[in-house]
Amino acid sequence: MNSIRPAIAEEGGDNGALARSPDHSTIVTALLYPVNRILDIFDIFRINVGFGPGYGINVRATKVLQVGIESYSTVRVGLGKESGIWNPRYGIVYTESEPFTAGASMAYMGGRQRGAMEVGTTVHLGFVGAEAAIDLAEIADFFLGFVIIDFKKDDH
Numbered sequence: 001m002n003s004i005r006p007a008i009a010e011e012g013g014d015n016g017a018l019a020r021s022p023d024h025s026t027i028v029t030a031l032l033y034p035v036n037r038i039l040d041i042f043d044i045f046r047i048n049v050g051f052g053p054g055y056g057i058n059v060r061a062t063k064v065l066q067v068g069i070e071s072y073s074t075v076r077v078g079l080g081k082e083s084g085i086w087n088p089r090y091g092i093v094y095t096e097s098e099p100f101t102a103g104a105s106m107a108y109m110g111g112r113q114r115g116a117m118e119v120g121t122t123v124h125l126g127f128v129g130a131e132a133a134i135d136l137a138e139i140a141d142f143f144l145g146f147v148i149i150d151f152k153k154d155d156h
């Protein structure tokens with residue numbers, strides 16, 4: 001498919017070694033293929049435990065179909081997409097705060113780190129909380145990745 005497009009012009013024309021080889025992008029894509037499939041898997045899940053004062057519950061089946069009330073400040077350990085400190089894509093150990101947030105559907109002002117197509121729940125009570133969610137859009141991106149369609153634009 002790529003042979004139709006002018007690969008040299010797309011590389012930016014910095015006359016580097018990369019731009020001279022029209023096969024470069026194909027080779028890199030092939031080499032990174034397994035890496036990107038694995039990274040795409042981790043994008044699907046938001047599963048973690050949190051420690052810190054507060055309370056809250058949010059139940060969501062996409063951004064439109066959600067309801068909740070949350071107010072906490074927590075240190076999370078687990079997987080937290082778009083929450084990482086060093087690399088935003090992956091939160092592993094990170095802090096998260098939801099100042100008083102309540103509402104439903106698109107009027108829900110909290111949880112901006114959560115994907116629009118997330119299905120799951122977040123709970124917090126006292127000093128302990130947990131989250132479990134999957135992102136339907138990331139599932140689609142994972143499967144389409146096998147045929148090199150990357151609509152989330154997150155492949156390397």
Ligand SMILES: [Ca+2]
Pocket residue numbers: 036040141142145150151152153154155
């Ligand atoms: Ca992807």
